Amino acid sequence: MLKNYSKVALRNMLRQKGYTVLNLIGLAIGISVCMIIILFVNSELNFDNFHKKGDRIYRVVLDRRYPGRSTSYAIIPYSIGDAMKKEFPEIEQSVRLFQGQQDQGLFLRVDDKVFNEKNVLFADSNFFDVFTVPLLLGNASKALTLPNSLVVNESTAKKYFGSAANALGKTITVDDSAAVVTAVSKDLPPNSHFTFDVIASLSSFGNGVQKPDYVSFSCYNYLLLNANADAKALERKFPLIIEKYVSGDIEKNFGVSFKEFQSAGNGYHYYLQPLTKIHLTSNLEAELSPNGSINIVYAFSVIAFFILLLACINFINLSTARSLDRAKEVGIRKTFGSEQSALIRQFLFESVITSVLSLVIAIILIFVILPFFNGLFNLHLSALYFFQPLQFTFLILSVIFIGVLAGLYPAFVLSSFKPIIVLKGKFSFNPKGRLVRNGLVIFQFAISVMLIISTLTVDRQMQYMLSDQLGFRKDNIVELQRTDLLGKQSQSFINDLRKIPGIENVSGTSALPGDQNFFGASFQLLGSKETLTGRGILSDDQLLSTLDIPVVKGRFFSRDLATDSLSILLNEKALAELGIADPIGARLISPDGFFNLPDGTTQVLTVIGIVKDFNFQSLHQKITPLIFMNGAKFKNVLPLTAVRIQSSQIRNVLGTIEKDWNSYVPGHPFQYKFLDQQLASLYHSEQTMEKLFKIFSMLAIFIAFIGLLGLVTYAAQKRAREIGIRRVLGASVSNIITLLSKDFLKLVIIAVLVAFPVAWLGMDKWLQDFAYRVNVSWWIFIISAFIAVAMALLTVGFQAVKAAITNPVTSLRTE
Structure with a gap:
């Protein structure tokens, strides 16, 4: 019996190559995406599990x-x-x-x-x-x-x-x-x-x-x-x-x-x-390395489920669309004594065969795609995970289950045809079946629209985080590292850099935005017991000019004033927490003695200016108090040098700086990085999420396209005689396109309306993880709806034109 089922399945697959290819591609993409996400989720959930204790x-x-x-x-x-x-x-x-x-x-x-x-x-x-x-x-x-x-x-x-x-x-x-x-x-x-x-x-x-x-x-x-x-x-x-x-x-x-x-x-x-x-x-201050996010694991687990579900829905729709071609086969089989249960087994067997073949294609795709995927997201996933006995058994059983589940509805639809009506060519489908198919299309497009909205929102938040709205200019800033090795030659090195054509400004500092080198600092107003606690930075007199950060009150350090060695500046957040109306001239001490002289003598520091708030940490965190201390007295140990370079001169200038570096500290490698890249590294998990959303959104749209194509094909076949009669009576191609398009457009619009509130709630929840964020914009919903409608029009329009230009004689010859 299995041999007979196999022969029939193979014959039907070869006879309807177009549907077979669409089915195999849809399911293979769904299964391969699901497998990749399983590998990703498994890797994330098993962090640090290799420690025996x-x-x-x-x-x-x-x-x-x-x-x-x-x-x-x-x-x-x-x-x-x-x-x-x-x-x-x-x-x-x-x-x-x-x-x-x-x-x-x-x-x-x-x-x-x-x-x-x-x-x-x-x-x-x-x-x-x-x-x-x-x-x-x-x-x-x-x-x-x-x-x-x-x-x-x-x-x-x-x-x-x-x-x-x-x-x-x-x-x-x-x-x-x-x-x-x-x-x-x-x-x-x-x-x-x-x-x-x-x-x-x-x-x-x-x-x-x-x-x-x-x-x-x-x-x-x-x-x-x-x-x-x-x-x-x-x-x-x-x-x-x-x-x-x-x-x-x-x-x-x-x-x-x-x-x-x-x-x-x-x-x-x-x-x-x-x-x-x-x-x-964990996403705490000063983590050892950027961590992942359980929300991303949850999100992509749901996406994997929905993409696989979309692929199964396609299978149902395409199999139903094929039912017209197989109706007479069912009628003849029933006439010769086939029972409904035998027909159901036959169709379920074909469905399982299709899903197993899709698995084979999916595995091939995994081995082809995974190296690219690992490189794109800096991962170390291996497809060999699925070839372990337990995982492989689970994979096979899951694919068989998918085949049975996806094939149940088409199997019962096909096997329920009445032979007499079918052989006379006068059968029709249960209206409930139409409701099911329409519901599946709505579900497909709702998921697609939600993914498009999510992708655009994540992209907009990423653009905001990497934008110039951080309170300073981050572009064309090169961070030279380990400049503390210059020792007493540091100022000479900086002076030489300033002479290089193409360099706009240079500054020595202990930290730059985006790194973890800001030290903890505590201060008290002289005579007060209230403590201001925040972060601290040492710099020379050029840091604010180099980063283009404004002073809103007072002034910055001056190399010409010896007294500035004991001067400090506060950011606006620090001033707010200090709670004084006139900060210029305020005198502060370090209560923990961190900045006292070696003999324990207390050093009194004077506030000379207020710096406008800027984001020196990740946008996940609110701006905290920041204290600027004059690095003049520490100039031999400032570990970083920030260099602003004209954009057209970066390559040439870096080569010249490296030569100067090698002349000052021969034998020590020249190390540098760009400030904008350092800031981008703070959002590694978000960038991964953004890229994955883009990929999965495109795949979801593609799968929905296949499903809609199957349903439109089904509708065109079902209404072939009606279209033929309308064409004979003078209907134009545009009339036929309108006839076939309007019902599907209604489904897409319903899907859009369903997707909007769900996507808004999900994205608003995700954005709450950021101290500084964009809003979920109305234009994102408009663009998403436009993409969905345009895709539907293109798909339906293509099939409608094909149906409209078909010779009416072909569909009316049996009348």
Whole structure:
């Protein structure tokens, strides 16, 4: 029987090649898109799952409350984890990670070669006891315990020494300090929320953070809990750490009692994040790397379902459209004794065969498309995931289920034809069937319109985030890195840069918008106990000119005024929180002594100006207080130089700058990046979402096009005699086009009306994640409706013209 079913199925597929191709293409695209999204979702959901103790590892994070606002930080003070381990027996291990200035990297010298490594972590000696990072060479328990020890991954070992075996015991110079490679690790899997090329001993290379401190943020802290520990119960004990350890540092640093500190609206609240939840649910200040979004996972899971559903709907519509051609076949089969159940099995078998063939095509498409997809989105997805026994079995069963589900309605429609009526050519379809088909078309176009609206809204938000409406000019700014290596030659280097034709301005600074180099800063008005807490930046007198940021009151630093070394400027947000009417001349001190002289003498800083607010962080975050400090006294350690270059001269100027750099610091690689690219990197997940929405919107439109084509073909076949009679009676081609188009246009308009409110609610919800956002604009809905209507008109019009120009004799010869 299966042999007979197969012969009939193959014969029908070959006889109606056009429908077969449309069916196969529609289902194959739907299945392949679904498979790619499954790979993406599986990768996102399994971040950090490779750690054997991952279910017991938690990151300690901080919700820091300030007067009128709060900020959550991924980094916490250096000593908090030690205090927690001391106080709470539920904690088995506490390990710290320190990232340093990742944007600039570290210079590592191997023999006569110098490498600028930006993916360097500093870790406690028990790092390998907590995290599962297999070592190829070396002893995990001792790898980071020795002074000046380094662990490199396999890729880095090959880059430096040719092979992993050659790396062990070799000396690497880290910013003028000698270090020894004590172990070589395997490369971390790509689905890890932190990665490294080099891990250095925190006790040896911690850049001064290794001091008892319960207030200043510096490290990422992870806890390994005992097997029977309750994380939520442990969290409830954390206020003890605030009372016993943090409060004393607050009183010492800020000069107020902890009770006064809290009554002013300040507070510390520590909580735990499960390691495996960090990637998708954490978007805190100072994350180790940009994380994903659980909302994106949900969104694309829904999209995968709907695109596959659209493909199944196409199958139903196209199979129904084919029913006219197979009606007589059904009548003859029934006349010769075929039962309805046998016909249903036959049609379901054909449907399953079509879905299995579509799966084969989809798998071929996956292997062709996936490398391009991985490159476009910087992913590491592998189609081999589906060839594991469990996944492959699930895939086959799912495709069979899709075939059965998509074939049920056409099978029952075809098998229900009455043979006498069919053979006389006078049969008609159940009106309920028409309602089902119309409903499916409405659903298809509603999904397509929603995706178009979503794509245009995401694109508009991305354009806004990357626009020039950030409060400064970001174009043609090149950020030179590690200029602190110039030492006392830094000013001479800057002066030489200013002489280069094509350079408009140059400035030395400790940070630029979009990076994580803005340091935490706290200040008090002299004689007051109220503390202003925000971010700080060191710069020379040219930073605002270089970035084109206006001073709204007072002035910026001047190199001609020696007293400006103790001057500061505030942004408008800082002034608002400080709450003084006349800020110029206000005198501030650093309550934690961060800017005091080495002998402890308090330095009094004077406000000389107010800078207009600008977005120096991601637009996910509101503008926070920012304090500008004069870098003149720190000019030998400013790590960055911002250079504004004429757009037509960028290539030539960069070549000249590199020559100057090599003459000042030979042997150190010339490192730079563009400011606009740095800002764009803040929105990696949104850019991924935008690209995917565009791709899936086009696919949804294409699938809807195929479905509409099938339904229009069905309508044209059903009304072929009517069209023939109208043509004989003098109807024009345009009359026929109008006849066939008006009903479908009504369906598309209904779909548009259904899609509008759903899309508006979804996009408004998504935009709420941004502190600064666009509105969901009315013109986006108009454009989306126009695209849908235009697509419908083109599809229907093409088939209508084809039906209208058909010789009427062809359709009337049986009358």
